[in-house]
Amino acid sequence: MRKCFIFLIFMLLLTGIKAQMSGTYTVGSGGTYSSLTAAYNALVTNGVNGPVVLSIISDLSGQQTLSGSVSGAST
Numbered sequence: 001m002r003k004c005f006i007f008l009i010f011m012l013l014l015t016g017i018k019a020q021m022s023g024t025y026t027v028g029s030g031g032t033y034s035s036l037t038a039a040y041n042a043l044v045t046n047g048v049n050g051p052v053v054l055s056i057i058s059d060l061s062g063q064q065t066l067s068g069s070v071s072g073a074s075t
Contacts (some may be wrong), residue, residue: 004013020046020049021047026055036064
C-alpha cells in the first residue's frame, strides 16, 4: 500500500498538477496575462472550475479570434 502511494505521488510530480482557473484575471501590460492569446492558452491548458472573467486593460488593441474548447466550461 505504501509503495502504491509513493508511486502515485511520484507520477503526479512528473505529470505536473495544474490548478483549474476561477475568478477574475487582468489581460494587458502589467496584468495577469500580457495578451488574450496567453489568457486563452491558460484556459485551455488548465480548464475552469468556476466563473472566469477576463478584465481587459485599455492598452490592448486589435481583434483576436479564439476557438476550441475549455475543460470544465459549460454553456
